[in-house]
Amino acid sequence: MRIIIIGGSAGAFNLILSILKGLDKEIDIPIVLVLHRLKNAKTILEDYLQLESHYKVKEAEDKELVKAGHIYTAASNYHLLLNENLSFSLDVSEEVNYSRPSIDVSFESFSFALNEKCCGILLSGANQDGAIGLKMIAENGGKTIVQDPNEAEFSSMPLSAIKIYNNHIVCTLSKIIKNINNYAK
Amino acid sequence: MIEFNDIDEIVFLIKKQYGYDFEGYSRASFLRRINRYMQLSGMVNIVNLKNDLINYPENFNTFINEIVVNVSEFFRDPDFFSSLLTNVFPYLESYPKINVWSAGCSFGEETYSLAILLKELNLLNKSRIYATDISTNALDRSKKGIYSIKDFKEYSNNYFSSGGKESLNKYFVSDGEKTIINSELKKDILFSRHNLVTDGVFKECQLILCRNVLIYFNEELQNKVLELFYDSLPVHGFLALGNKESLRFSSINDKFKIIDSKQKIYQKIK
Numbered sequence: 001m002r003i004i005i006i007g008g009s010a011g012a013f014n015l016i017l018s019i020l021k022g023l024d025k026e027i028d029i030p031i032v033l034v035l036h037r038l039k040n041a042k043t044i045l046e047d048y049l050q051l052e053s054h055y056k057v058k059e060a061e062d063k064e065l066v067k068a069g070h071i072y073t074a075a076s077n078y079h080l081l082l083n084e085n086l087s088f089s090l091d092v093s094e095e096v097n098y099s100r101p102s103i104d105v106s107f108e109s110f111s112f113a114l115n116e117k118c119c120g121i122l123l124s125g126a127n128q129d130g131a132i133g134l135k136m137i138a139e140n141g142g143k144t145i146v147q148d149p150n151e152a153e154f155s156s157m158p159l160s161a162i163k164i165y166n167n168h169i170v171c172t173l174s175k176i177i178k179n180i181n182n183y184a185k
Numbered sequence: 186m187i188e189f190n191d192i193d194e195i196v197f198l199i200k201k202q203y204g205y206d207f208e209g210y211s212r213a214s215f216l217r218r219i220n221r222y223m224q225l226s227g228m229v230n231i232v233n234l235k236n237d238l239i240n241y242p243e244n245f246n247t248f249i250n251e252i253v254v255n256v257s258e259f260f261r262d263p264d265f266f267s268s269l270l271t272n273v274f275p276y277l278e279s280y281p282k283i284n285v286w287s288a289g290c291s292f293g294e295e296t297y298s299l300a301i302l303l304k305e306l307n308l309l310n311k312s313r314i315y316a317t318d319i320s321t322n323a324l325d326r327s328k329k330g331i332y333s334i335k336d337f338k339e340y341s342n343n344y345f346s347s348g349g350k351e352s353l354n355k356y357f358v359s360d361g362e363k364t365i366i367n368s369e370l371k372k373d374i375l376f377s378r379h380n381l382v383t384d385g386v387f388k389e390c391q392l393i394l395c396r397n398v399l400i401y402f403n404e405e406l407q408n409k410v411l412e413l414f415y416d417s418l419p420v421h422g423f424l425a426l427g428n429k430e431s432l433r434f435s436s437i438n439d440k441f442k443i444i445d446s447k448q449k450i451y452q453k454i455k
């Protein structure tokens with residue numbers, strides 16, 4: 001099974017909504033969202049996202065197996081990892097890049113578990129999280145996409161990813177959506 | 186860095202050489218911790234790691250300290266502690282003597298948080314708290330009870346949200362950098378080493394806290410440890426897990442009643 005994992009921070013929430021709206025109705029490739037959220041925030045992110053999607057949207061639970069037709073969100077205050085049997089593992093270890101969940105941590109873990117069967121996408125954000133992890137996905141044979149920094153509301157996350165690795169696909173949101181739909185086929 | 190394929194060999198080596206069994210640990214986090222250890226110690230591949238494990242036993246302590254995740258907070262998840270105050274402590278009050286087990290106590294943050302709340306209810310005197318961990322380093326630090334004041338403001342907020350009635354400062358003595366817990370809170374706590382994977386029941390306890398430990402185990406080991414807790418509880422005893430852990434898929438699920446589904450507090454009913 002292939003999995004798409006998307007990382008985003010400041011400025012990414014609306015992008016995620018647009019992505020969900022733009023997904024072809026027939027695709028069901030599992031999608032994992034790692035977004036920086038406020039600590040202890042009792043958000044209703046999942047409910048919001050559910051409105052825009054034919055997928056079932058839910059928080060990824062510890063040891064839950066990844067299934068088609070699902071969009072999983074990373075719980076706040078835990079890192080989200082993936083085992084080789086494609087079950088999730090949660091982890092409360094140190095923050096990375098001042099973040100938990102950290103996008104780098106998830107990207108690295110998913111690339112170990114999936115190798116080339118992984119597509120990593122990095123969106124707008126005001127820090128450097130995700131850059132190192134995305135490079136790992138690329139080096140392990142996965143597909144990697146970075147939002148065009150000119151389009152991103154906060155460009156430092158996309159920029160740092162491009163800076164340390166220059167073979168990512170760099171494109172605007174509408175192309176990202178097309179890429180996802182093609183990848184899912 | 187090492188990969189998933191390398192794990193079995195490392196687990197085997199550690200077991201043979203040092204007697205620690207990590208087989209049932211969640212592979213994704215075990216891999217991450219090993220790679221983190223290697224990075225911190227400047228190792229690049231599995232050969233370096235094996236060499237370290239085989240030829241430098243003096244490094245093994247550091248290794249264990251990095252592999253287990255000793256990250257904790259005072260009053261982590263205030264809603265959980267506040268639920269303990271409303272749903273569990275009133276019940277415990279009726280016992281002449283209360284035994285509490287804080288399993289996987291890390292540096293003692295959770296255990297002392299518990300002790301503070303028990304003290305404010307005048308229950309600490311008749312309580313005995315058994316705080317255990319696999320890591321001797323964590324236990325040493327727990328016993329000392331010295332913490333950085335960096336996060337103290339947050340701890341203090343969480344203390345109030347948990348239902349603390351006084352002021353968190355009251356329980357600590359601080360200088361500019363560090364803060365140390367009052368020794369009167371320590372006297373009813375017994376810190377000791379206990380490995381949930383290999384050690385058995387050691388005491389009947391009316392309340393067991395084991396939070397954010399099971400996520401590091403695979404489902405089989407989680408189940409085994411939950412059975413150990415079942416055996417350590419009297420009927421009507423309470424079990425509290427971390428926010429992202431549950432009894433749902435365990436063999437003991439139907440022997441417990443849910444007291445707080447969100448805060449993962451359960452009561453043994455048979």
Ligand SMILES: C[S@@+](CC[C@H](N)C(=O)[O-])C[C@H]1O[C@@H](n2cnc3c(N)ncnc32)[C@H](O)[C@@H]1O
Nearest residue numbers: 253254255257289291318319380381382396397
């Ligand atoms: C993330 S900490 C949880 C601390 C605290 N309970 C909390 O929720 O904040 C996990 C703890 O479990 C301990 N641990 C890991 N494996 C263990 C085992 N086999 N037996 C006992 N403790 C273990 C670690 O040493 C660590 O202190």
